[in-house]
Amino acid sequence: DAGVTQSPTHLIKTRGQQVTLRCSPKSGHDTVSWYQQALGQGPQFIFQYYEEEERQRGNFPDRFSGHQFPNYSSELNVNALLLGDSALYLCASSLVAGNTIYFGEGSWLTVV
């Protein structure tokens, strides 16, 4: 049983560019959440998708957007990249009716 898988593992982008990160949830899970972990910090909640809609959102600007597909996989999009967007982006999956949240290994984004 595959856990939460994310791609790409590492990427480098230039300021002002756009990036898309992808996540496949653990088999059977219907809820996907995204977190940003800056260097030396704990993860911060960006937003959550369930039934292909954004259900909850943390304190992140509209440059951060997402999508959930019918197969429950998800994308995180960040527009107009800033140097401060450099971080590890973690995807987490869960069952809305469950109580355990599983994390992927993350996508390292470096903005130069």
Added chain:
Amino acid sequence: AQSVTQPDIHITVSEGASLELRCNYSYGATPYLFWYVQSPGQGLQLLLKYFSGDTLVQGIKGFEAEFKRSQSSFNLRKPSVHWSDAAEYFCAVGATNSGNTPLVFGKGTRLSVIA
């Protein structure tokens, strides 16, 4: 709003020694508490969670944590540390015990293990 404080940024212990990592939370209602571990370059692995009931919770890898409501604490312990325990440890709090609750994390405690 919820918040989590992990007072110790970095702790070094000798292999075989006991370990306690501190976590204090702030939340007005019943907290749902978690400890995760992150090895270098890796994602987060759940060690244990507390929702209700017995305040001493057993987790994986020999870890346990004790919920103390009066002290707003949820400290993580291990009787004998192994070199493979060297990692970053995060305490987190959720508003509910459901799978869709956003987690609020502390800044983490880095554990180093020396021979």
